[in-house]
Amino acid sequence: MHPESENPESIDSKVNNPPRRQFTRQRRQLNDGMRRQYAQSASLHLAKLQQRLPPRARIGLYYDGFGELPTQPLLDWCQRLGYLPYLPVVGSLGRDHKGLDDKHLRFVPIYQSKLVNVPTRIHRLGMKQNHHRRLLWARELDVIICPLVAVDKHGNRMGMGGGFYDTTLGKIYRSGAKKPLKIGWCYDFQVVEQLARQPWDVPLDGLITPSGIRWF
Template identity: 85%
Template sequence: MHPELKNIETIELKVSNPPRRHFTRQRRQLSAGARRQLANSASLHLFKLQQRLPPRARIGLYYDGFAELPTQPLLDWCQRLGYVPYLPVVGSLGNDDKRLRFVPIYHAKLLNIPTRIHSLGMKQNHHRRLLWARELDVIICPLTAVDKNGNRMGMGGGFYDTTLAKSYQSGAKKPLKIGWCYDFQVIEQLERQPWDVPLDGLITPSGLRWF
């Protein structure tokens, strides 16, 4: 366990839908150095995901703008193995449409990508070559918390559940839905809503698990 994690308060198991602010506070207690170290530890488990991917796989990533587990190691991994990374774009079809589309990444560092701040606070980049989620092989999903059955509590906007609902309901094999988070974001059980789309797998600093 990273030494800084010892000071983070824990929550009791079998809690349904704890408040998002609980996890936000935990994330922000970590220094930037600790976040990077934990992300590097998580990236050591990516080889287990490679076994399920085709050559030149298309991978949806996201900016870690709210003290989440940093996603730069995911971009490094994509570039090292020849995978094609993408970032989500909100509102490309109008502000009332919650379906995400994805823009290719042409930079080696997320910090170097030209962005603007969406009204909801997240960074995003725009480009003419936008893909639908169904055209990706994997989507790395941001999350607030996840339970041991793969049920995911999102960031509150409902964008990923809306984006992935059709492929999930149809039983499509792709995109694979993979969570990427700290170990303290994994709890025993979350209350699942009818519109929730569960994860296929989860990567944390302690390992990769499939659901």
């Protein structure tokens, strides 16, 4: 069932979202070996995403700097199949009248084979990011792998709370454009039955976890 087929107001009136710390605590309990093992299991399902992609597809990734399911297997997959990987950049469009970074993400190409080798600096919000002159808009990508704290069985995503991905993808989603595909990448314990949905939330098109891939 597509998440648009339900009334967001009826969902919001019945559902209380679990606290983000519930999921971040579970992620922190995993050691590096467990994370790598789960990521390797999830990567086995990428072949089903490949079926929907053109040759030389442009794929937006992200750094897994907060205990997320590791994204290095996604970069390995891109390089193995000739896809073009990119990383998000916050604040490339300057700041608003309140001095806050513009929330529209743009994307820079990855030239290294390992994410740990990508030259980065720490953004004031804590995430790593690379700066480069060749910046792409989200609409120029074929797929964006979206970070998340939790996701429900309708594709509704709970992010970190900054609103960067919803802002970046909102206009594209409302226009009905078919790309980029919005794909979640997470542990199975981050999947819940139902999340409250706000009018500005952008649902995922698909989700990959260690146990499989699902489409919404």
